[in-house]
Amino acid sequence: MDERMAADGRTLVIVDAANVVGSVPDKWWRDRRGATERLRDSLVPYAATGLPGHPGPVELVLVVEGAAREVASVPEVRAEPAPGSGDDLITELAAVAHRARRPCVVVTADRELRRRAEAYGALCVGPRTVRPLPPPSG
Secondary structure (H helix, E strand, C coil): CHHHCCCCCCEEEEEEHHHHHHCCCCCHHHCHHHHHHHHHHHHHHHHHHEECCEECCEEEEEEECHHHCCCCCECCEEEEECCCCHHHHHHHHHHHHHHCCCCEEEECCCHHHHHHHHCCCCEEECHHHHCCCCCCCC
């Protein structure tokens, strides 16, 4: 995992996919993988533009777990399947960034995860920062 992190000084943005997808009441529970793929695709522009207060380019990592573990990466967003707890992987990624003295932003509303990530110097922002696209109609 450490060797895959960009060493070019870009801010690392780690997105808690389950938490962000779950923050939008759009019947995501009917198709978790599809909802996570829509989130991944909606994140693509942020790779170049960055997030408020963190201009781009940024490195985007989407931590996926459970039914969404099979979501594939795209060039601008790396999907990182959690071998166990997504929160544990997010914390581990924040710790790696901290040791590398690399800026890190974690996108989640999970209070306990925020506490854990902030212990490694990560800035935590809520899901509204990266709203997923609504599901296709039909």
